[in-house]
Amino acid sequence: LAAAGNYANLSAMPPAELNVNGLKLPPASTGGGLHGLPGDFLSTSRFIRALMLSQFAPTNLTTKQQVGTAFRLLGQFDLPPGSILLPPGGAFGGAGSTTTYEITEWTVAADQKNLVYYIQTYDNPGLRSLNFDQLPLDGGAIKVMPLDQPVQVTVLKP
Structure with a gap:
């Protein structure tokens, strides 16, 4: 639970389009809101995935x-x-x-x-x-x- 706050930025929604000097850069694909979700098999990583996915x-x-x-x-x-x-x-x-x-x-x-x-x-x-x-x-x-x-x-x- 102590590490859960490290993933507070994750979302089921895609990130907003990025605008750099008028150049509009959309997210690469759906699922980008969960970019950074740990994918390894450590028990702590599996816990974070369970927490985040169950929230959404x-x-x-x-x-x-x-x-x-x-x-x-x-x-x-x-x-x-x-x-x-x-x-x-x-x-x-x-x-x-x-x-x-x-x-x-x-x-x-x-x-x-x-x-x-x-x-x-x-x-x-x-x-x-x-x-x-x-x-x-x-x-x-x-x-x-x-x-x-x-x-x-x-x-x-x-």
Whole structure:
């Protein structure tokens, strides 16, 4: 939070046109208002991206659209395979004698209004949901939803 003030100039709006001695220089493209947003995978940079992008996210959407927006925002912080390597025996958990890498294994979003918990995994980006308003929360048998469900691909047939 202490570093958030360093990004107070960021905006979802494009910067104003620059006028230099009568020469009008428009912004290079849309998105210029966020020029300077950190893009690396440091936890502090990911926090700043989350803070800024959540500030500009629309709030007048349907629940279904909000869930989509939430996962688009959360996808900005996914660790792609190979982007963060862990050397063997390193301080950050590289095991054995082989270099490994970090990934974002799963992402979740909670719809607190409708009591739905959405889950997306690395191996299957399709959304799965737990509808808490339909579960017997007063006890009974334990319910399990396997997270290693296969990806479903829709094939367009000619």
